[in-house]
Amino acid sequence: MVTHADAAAPAVVVHDLHVRRMRTPVLHGLSVAVPRGRIVGLLGPSGSGKTTLMRSIVGVQVVDSGTIEVLGHPAGSRELRTRVAYVTQQASVYDDLTVRQNIRYFARILGAPASDVDEAIERTELGPYEQRLAGSLSGGQRGRVSLAAALLGRPEVLVLDEPTVGLDPVLRVQLWQLFHELAAAGATLLVSSHVMDEAKRCDRLLLMRDGELLADDTVDGVLAFTGTDDVEAAFLELIARGEPDLQPHGRHVLPESGTEAAP
Numbered sequence: 001m002v003t004h005a006d007a008a009a010p011a012v013v014v015h016d017l018h019v020r021r022m023r024t025p026v027l028h029g030l031s032v033a034v035p036r037g038r039i040v041g042l043l044g045p046s047g048s049g050k051t052t053l054m055r056s057i058v059g060v061q062v063v064d065s066g067t068i069e070v071l072g073h074p075a076g077s078r079e080l081r082t083r084v085a086y087v088t089q090q091a092s093v094y095d096d097l098t099v100r101q102n103i104r105y106f107a108r109i110l111g112a113p114a115s116d117v118d119e120a121i122e123r124t125e126l127g128p129y130e131q132r133l134a135g136s137l138s139g140g141q142r143g144r145v146s147l148a149a150a151l152l153g154r155p156e157v158l159v160l161d162e163p164t165v166g167l168d169p170v171l172r173v174q175l176w177q178l179f180h181e182l183a184a185a186g187a188t189l190l191v192s193s194h195v196m197d198e199a200k201r202c203d204r205l206l207l208m209r210d211g212e213l214l215a216d217d218t219v220d221g222v223l224a225f226t227g228t229d230d231v232e233a234a235f236l237e238l239i240a241r242g243e244p245d246l247q248p249h250g251r252h253v254l255p256e257s258g259t260e261a262a263p
């Protein structure tokens with residue numbers, strides 16, 4: 001049995017999670033394990049529950065039942081404050097501060113070293129805008145300021161909700177390169193998108209629909225299982241097959257070695 005101290009233990013383990021939003025059930029007994037040091041793509045149509053799952057993992061969502069452990073601690077615990085970063089779809093920046101002032105402010109709150117500020121600005125390609133007021137930036141640029149703030153203190157788990165929305169193709173590729181660098185350095189990234197095309201950039205995929213997982217596998221595994229050659233077709237195939245053809249709990253799951261899916 002793996003222990004929490006084991007580097008091979010999953011970064012996130014969600015077990016039988018039930019969440020309602022405004023009394024409507026959104027997640028219905030969802031279980032999943034997110035392996036460490038990987039980029040896991042959370043894909044599904046709008047309203048499928050991706051943000052709700054991410055909010056649960058970072059500990060800001062009221063849940064009805066189930067357990068969520070992150071780096072061996074209950075989601076939202078004090079121990080995780082600087083170890084887990086969350087970037088929401090709405091950029092969390094101060095419009096009346098410059099880009100650099102925003103990042104410096106968040107660095108002070110986190111107790112991150114000043115060198116992290118330069119590095120975060122550089123890694124998110126914000127150098128040309130660092131003296132601009134955040135309020136004067138485009139949506140995509142503001143989103144990158146949020147991402148830069150999330151990199152401060154080198155969190156072990158990054159939960160990124162649609163981080164590439166509104167970015168041109170060049171920046172999108174650069175951001176994915178950054179995600180891969182972070183993962184290569186040991187960080188775990190859970191990245192949501194409803195652009196199926198981004199799936200191929202992920203080490204693993206979680207395909208969600210109506211609050212349930214349709215698949216939890218590598219990209220190649222999902223394609224092989226469905227006999228398709230792109231993730232959008234695979235997604236449609238999984239829906240078409242319906243629950244009886246899928247593996248236990250109506251989903252296709254291929255655990256990675258050392259990253260057993262939660263029971």
Ligand SMILES: Nc1ncnc2c1ncn2[C@@H]1O[C@H](COP(=O)(O)OP(=O)(O)OP(=O)(O)O)[C@@H](O)[C@H]1O
Nearest residue numbers: 021022026044045046047048049050051052053194
């Ligand atoms: N603040 C809220 N209050 C009530 N219901 C909500 C709230 N936010 C989301 N929901 C509902 O919860 C369900 C799941 O929404 P969620 O935002 O988790 O989906 P999503 O997959 O992230 O969608 P998107 O890709 O559009 O961001 C939807 O039915 C949505 O209407």
